[in-house]
Amino acid sequence: MRSLVVLVANVVFLAAIAVYTMELGSSTIVATAQSESSSSSSPDIPITIDISEIPLLPDSSSGSDDASVTLHITLRNTSPRPITFLRWSTPIDDDAVAMGMFKLTSLSTNTEVPCLDLKINRKMPKDDTFILKPGHMEGSFVGDLAKMKPEGVVTKQVVITTAEVEIRTGERYRVQARGRWLGVWVERNDDGDGKYVMREEDGWRTGEFASNGIEVDVL
Numbered sequence: 001m002r003s004l005v006v007l008v009a010n011v012v013f014l015a016a017i018a019v020y021t022m023e024l025g026s027s028t029i030v031a032t033a034q035s036e037s038s039s040s041s042s043p044d045i046p047i048t049i050d051i052s053e054i055p056l057l058p059d060s061s062s063g064s065d066d067a068s069v070t071l072h073i074t075l076r077n078t079s080p081r082p083i084t085f086l087r088w089s090t091p092i093d094d095d096a097v098a099m100g101m102f103k104l105t106s107l108s109t110n111t112e113v114p115c116l117d118l119k120i121n122r123k124m125p126k127d128d129t130f131i132l133k134p135g136h137m138e139g140s141f142v143g144d145l146a147k148m149k150p151e152g153v154v155t156k157q158v159v160i161t162t163a164e165v166e167i168r169t170g171e172r173y174r175v176q177a178r179g180r181w182l183g184v185w186v187e188r189n190d191d192g193d194g195k196y197v198m199r200e201e202d203g204w205r206t207g208e209f210a211s212n213g214i215e216v217d218v219l
Contacts, residue, residue, distance in 0.1 A: 042207025086183030
């Protein structure tokens with residue numbers, strides 16, 4: 001009788017483990033699918049990144065036989081507070097494509113395409129203080145910083161070419177921007193000096209980012 005009770009207890013315990021494993025597996029799959037299909041950032045950084053393809057017009061020509069993809073990048077401030085952020089290593093960095101901020105995966109081989117993987121050793125400003133230039137308009141960017149008003153946007157057009165990424169004509173790729181914010185200032189009490197210091201008491205934040213993912217045909 002006692003052996004029977006132990007056997008039943010073991011069966012119940014194993015069944016509980018099986019249910020827990022199934023639930024954990026389902027949660028993992030759902031979370032992965034969500035990160036693949038939508039924009040995300042670290043919880044304390046209220047910026048979303050959306051990418052979309054700008055189709056090549058039938059009568060347009062760049063005068064080059066190189067394969068290319070043109071993307072429209074939209075960064076959106078989802079908070080009711082103004083945000084200023086450092087452009088370094090973001091999707092609107094002037095060298096974002098060469099640095100590998102845009103990850104391209106071949107749909108035919110399911111492998112990530114090699115890029116130039118440019119490494120830039122940028123010099124930090126004195127006292128780790130960035131200065132927003134006078135006359136800087138919200139929603140635009142000049143220099144290292146970009147500023148967004150509450151629920152505002154910053155946009156940029158980005159061209160991916162074979163000079164920076166090993167894409168090939170006739171192939172289909174999945175594209176996603178991924179990286180890390182190096183400096184975001186949220187809910188800052190602006191004293192009018194235009195100075196942004198890389199310290200938490202000045203509202204400085206860092207964290208991971210990922211855009212939505214799209215599929216593109218290289219022409």
